[in-house]
Amino acid sequence: MTVLHSFLRKGFLGLMAASVLLLTSCSADIKDYAQTQPRLDIFSYFNGDSVAYGMVQDYTNKQTRRFTAKIRGDVVGDTLTLHEDFVYNDGEKQTRVWHIRKLADGTYTGTAGDIIGTATGKSAGNAFNWNYVMDVKSGGSTYRLTFDDWIYQQDEQHLFNATSLKKFGVEVARVTLFFEKK
Template sequence: MTVLRKMLLPLLAACALLLTSCSASIKDYAQTHPTLDIFTYFAGDTVAYGMVQDYSHKQTRRFTAKIHGDVVADTLTLHEDFVYDDGEKQTRVWRIRKLADGTYTGTAGDIIGTATGQSAGNAFNWKYVMDVKSGGSTYRLTFDDWIYQQDEQHLFNVTSLRKFGVEVARVTLFFEKK
């Protein structure tokens, strides 16, 4: 290994660590409005329009989703039906609980373990792990969803999909309350 390589490798590793550790905090949104209450927003029918971008920001897929939410006590159940531009259909059913401390946990059939969430102001941050199929392979990815309420009818969602801390894809969604 050359001297230059010996010097560059630690520097690149430090830069990668610094870049992956920098992110917004849910507390940054505490004073923003309107205040997002996911139980209120997702009760009833919602439609979403979205796209997936790869690591180079090239759009790789588009989709729509019809979402129906039911709230019973401390649990929001979301029935999500996705249709992708290539004709693939997917269904996911989330069961999201609001805990006494104001945080959220959730499960769905294709989610690994339990999702966790926090809300402040107009923002909601939702984190979970899921196996994603692509090109005949399956990849275990970490999802970091940031949902922002624009107004009473509209939400924006940006999701970073990461493998080993490195963003490999991004999903952007626009929700409309029906």
């Protein structure tokens, strides 16, 4: 019985590992959006004032937090500086200041005080994909998570943003945002 139990356990773990690998390796490609309109130019959209409304959902899709953010963007040369002021439904306030550069090859890099290393981004058609790592505090602990932001322009005034937060390649939370240009 011990040999059978060991075989089944290893088989189950192998199946789970293969499933996680398969699910985490499937992702949209920014090139899929090359022909979509309206064309999203993050420097143009975020230059000036905008507001965002968002929520955080855990791995079970339960909404765990809601927030609003006032955003002010300033473009100088090849750099967009975004000042983001967040207010959460539990009263917590956060400020993040992004410095986003557009590189000669059309890709983007960015830094902010609470971001680990450098964020990277690509744009095509109405979509922008932004990737970065951040330490997130939750329940008295801090977790280093990978963020995969997908921002889509709906029209001249509105953007939608869906973000997957992952730990060891497994999604642990989602953030959904709606932006409105003022």
